[in-house]
Structures are given as C-alpha cells and as structure tokens.
Amino acid sequence: MRRAASCEAVMSRGRVGAPQQWLGVLVSGALPQLGMREVERVTGRRLLRLGSRIGLMPVKPGNVRDALALLYECVLLQEVLLAKAWATDPRPDVDFYRELAASAEWSEVEGRSFAVRVRKLGGFPPTSSIELAAKVGDAVYDACGGRCRVDLSRPELVVRLVVSAEAAILGVLLLKPRGDRLRLRASRFKPFTHPASLTPEDARILVNLAAAENRVLDPFCGTGSVLIEAAARGLEAVGVDLDREVVEGAWRNLKHFSCDALCDVVAGDARMLPFRESCFDAVTADPPYGRLAPTHGLELNRVYERLITESARVLKNGGSLVFIRPEGSGVPQSLKGVGEQLPLLEKYPVYVHSGLTRVICLVPHLKTALQGGAYAPRGEHLSKPNLA
Known part of the structure; x- marks a missing residue:
C-alpha cells in the first residue's frame, strides 16, 4: 500500500x-x-x-x-x-x-x-x-x-x-504463541533418534508449506519428524525409508507420540514409490546428502530428479511438493542448482553455518508445473542401493 x-x-x-x-x-x-x-x-x-x-x-x-x-x-x-x-x-x-x-x-x-x-x-x-x-x-x-x-x-x-x-x-x-510450544517433540524426547533428524519446528514448516487437505507423503521419512507434525495437525501421513531399521525406529516414535492411528511407515525406495498414481495431497522431503544421513551409494542428483518425477506421479492434481536442498561449500557439486528449472519454484534459504545453507523449495501445483515440459530430468538406470 x-x-x-x-x-x-x-x-x-x-x-x-x-x-x-x-x-x-x-x-x-x-x-x-x-x-x-x-x-x-x-x-x-x-x-x-x-x-x-x-x-x-x-x-x-x-x-x-x-x-x-x-x-x-x-x-x-x-x-x-x-x-x-x-x-x-x-x-x-x-x-x-x-x-x-x-x-x-x-x-x-x-x-x-x-x-x-x-x-x-x-x-x-x-x-x-x-x-x-x-x-x-x-x-x-x-x-x-x-x-x-x-x-x-x-x-x-x-x-x-x-x-x-x-x-x-x-x-x-x-x-502471541510461545516460541517453544513444539519442544516436547524434540529429538531428546523420542525413543529413536538420528543426528540428521529434522527439528519439530523445521518439520512443521514443511508440513505447513505443503498445505495438504488430507494425506501427506514423506519419501525420506527418517525418524518420522514430518509424520509426527502432520499428525499433530490432524493429517494422514505415510513415510518411506530405505533402511528397515530406521522404519522400525520411526514406527516406535509414532507410537510414542500417539500418532500411529493417522500414520504408516513402509520400507521402500523413494525413486520407485510403491503407491498408485494421484493418491497424495502433498509430498514433503528432506533427502540425504551424505553428511549425517547415508546415501547408500546413490547418485544424489539422480535421487532429487527421481523425487520430482515420482512426486508428480503420486500427487493429485493441485498437489504440492516441498523439499530441502543443501547449498554451500561442503555440498556435492552435483547437487548445486538441482530443480532450478522447475516452473513455479519458490526458494527460501535457511542459513545453518558458513559451509551449509538449507534451501526450502516449494512447488505448488507440481503436475501443472511439469505439464509445460520445461523440466526434463536425464534418463537413468535405477541401480540397486548399497545397504551394506
């Protein structure tokens, strides 16, 4: 004005x-x-x-x-x-x-x-x-x-x-809400933890940006932070993780916070999601990038590319994708600028330290964004991940 x-x-x-x-x-x-x-x-x-x-x-x-x-x-x-x-x-x-x-x-x-x-x-x-x-x-x-x-x-x-x-x-x-109102869901109160886990505040921001009406998918769910915050907002949430031990740990966390009635966790590969088309309202993701979370030998840029294409497949029309992309001196060169060619992409940098900035990326109406053909990920052979 x-x-x-x-x-x-x-x-x-x-x-x-x-x-x-x-x-x-x-x-x-x-x-x-x-x-x-x-x-x-x-x-x-x-x-x-x-x-x-x-x-x-x-x-x-x-x-x-x-x-x-x-x-x-x-x-x-x-x-x-x-x-x-x-x-x-x-x-x-x-x-x-x-x-x-x-x-x-x-x-x-x-x-x-x-x-x-x-x-x-x-x-x-x-x-x-x-x-x-x-x-x-x-x-x-x-x-x-x-x-x-x-x-x-x-x-x-x-x-x-x-x-x-x-x-x-x-x-x-x-x-005037208390700034620490989510503190009781922090990692120190979870029965299963991991150093790469999202804080409840960061997880809630991803859920809020996703703006789902009913059902949310987290294809890299880890300890289940996003699932817990989605359930706290009354949403149904499904998590996927490649590591079966992590899947079991995430399920323990969901039961600990009484979120198991609204959530489920399955073992699977985010590059080939085991879900039918158009079944989720939103996808939120914090893919691993090799510092604290293992990549299981996968090429990181291909993981992000498959995240985008698989999300478009399982999302309903009008569904949104929210994901975190790292930037900084310690980030692999192949990850820099991933997803930049996506139409409608919104970016919100969050400074962590001198070597790392986490960029929260929002693509509202992902299917609409991809229909123009501006985003064309490279073809790839889906190699078997190294779980050793």
Whole structure:
C-alpha cells in the first residue's frame, strides 16, 4: 500500500470497515519471507504485505476464531492483532501515532481495562516506547469517551503498536504463541533418534508449506519428524525409508507420540514409490546428502530428479511438493542448482553455518508445473542401493 499524500489520508485507508475485519500478523525477523509464505499456505489467503514482517489478512467477523486456530499452527508467526489502523512509511514523531490511534474505532476497549504495549522493529522510531505508549493510550481513552481505564499490571485487553521504518500497525492483541510450544517433540524426547533428524519446528514448516487437505507423503521419512507434525495437525501421513531399521525406529516414535492411528511407515525406495498414481495431497522431503544421513551409494542428483518425477506421479492434481536442498561449500557439486528449472519454484534459504545453507523449495501445483515440459530430468538406470 503506497503512502498517501497526508497522514490523515493514510490512516483513513487503514480503518476497518463493517463487512470484514483485518487481522494483522507479525512474523519472525530471522526468516520473514518464509514466515509470510507459511501464513499464506496455512490460511489459504494472500496477505497484504505492509512490510517485510508485517502483513494484513481479511476475515469475516464470524471467522476470526477459526483464523486464529489456523494461525496458531504457524511456526514463524509471532503475533496476531485485530487491526484497527495502519500506515506505510510512518513518521518518527510521536504525534503521528497519536493521530493513527485517534483515527480508529475502539468499541472493543469500551468498558474494559487496557494497556498499550509497543514493539519497535529495528529501533524505529527513535522515540522511547514509553512515550509512544502514553500517546496512543491517551488517544484510545479519548476515542472511548473515557469509558475505559488503563491498567498496566493486569489489563483485560492489550492495545498493540508494532512499528518499523516500513510500516506501523495498531490493534488489539489476539494471539502471541510461545516460541517453544513444539519442544516436547524434540529429538531428546523420542525413543529413536538420528543426528540428521529434522527439528519439530523445521518439520512443521514443511508440513505447513505443503498445505495438504488430507494425506501427506514423506519419501525420506527418517525418524518420522514430518509424520509426527502432520499428525499433530490432524493429517494422514505415510513415510518411506530405505533402511528397515530406521522404519522400525520411526514406527516406535509414532507410537510414542500417539500418532500411529493417522500414520504408516513402509520400507521402500523413494525413486520407485510403491503407491498408485494421484493418491497424495502433498509430498514433503528432506533427502540425504551424505553428511549425517547415508546415501547408500546413490547418485544424489539422480535421487532429487527421481523425487520430482515420482512426486508428480503420486500427487493429485493441485498437489504440492516441498523439499530441502543443501547449498554451500561442503555440498556435492552435483547437487548445486538441482530443480532450478522447475516452473513455479519458490526458494527460501535457511542459513545453518558458513559451509551449509538449507534451501526450502516449494512447488505448488507440481503436475501443472511439469505439464509445460520445461523440466526434463536425464534418463537413468535405477541401480540397486548399497545397504551394506
């Protein structure tokens, strides 16, 4: 949204209309682009992006609770507001924020106690948070005609101002999930572990990006991290792994977390999946690349190529593929750039250390992406893997 000619004009665009409400979302500063896309995939709605970390999502008044339930599943989400006013390219002076608050309607606050909390991103504006909170609080109090009270210790509602050099958003805080809410499914709590296992947070991000309606496939399931997170979201999930010992370990993990009713694990080769065509809504994969997870003597670039073609075979129309591809100095040369020619490919790099960056790749509507013929993997002879 472009900045209008005056502060008043900008704020008038930010007022909430009666037919719908707007939820303001704030995502993690570590991976803002990925965080925004995760929210969009989970909710099925495009965000109006005010800044790199701040977005707006329209909802009908009766659907706010359902939207919050979905947003709670997002790993990189930090806060959700019932947005009352917003602006792009905000000014640094405190009067701007008082006018922003005065432009909004605050019926939710009337008859209740409230406190104003300010979150500045990147240290903007240079004004102290206390002064900003006081100005906004005065404006909210005046807008309610004095029919509310300030309580800084135990308020019934929190009026939240989130501001950066790109955008400012003001509203009532609805949701602030704990960042460690998935910790009880970490590797140290699993009966079967492996050093290459995904964290529950990483696994949940893959599941969220996949945006499956019902059934998910993980053709390199390992200890079952993705399967567990898919089941936690109420999805059916099937895992495949080449190593029978790993398959047995993954099954123990599924039973430990009471996910065995929704999940299954089979021993098999991801290059020749033992499933009929068009039977999964999404495929998520973290293929091995030889550092911590064994490759069983397989050529890694061919493994990725077969992953793409086999995923297209077993996916339903409209199904998505999400996979992780490594980049960096320690990554085999044959893996660099794999899948780059895929149409519709979205890439989200996640820095690990100086020698490794993990790139999360999303291909929505994989079958549609391949129909144009732009992706043509090389022919290969499927050699028997070395399990010795």
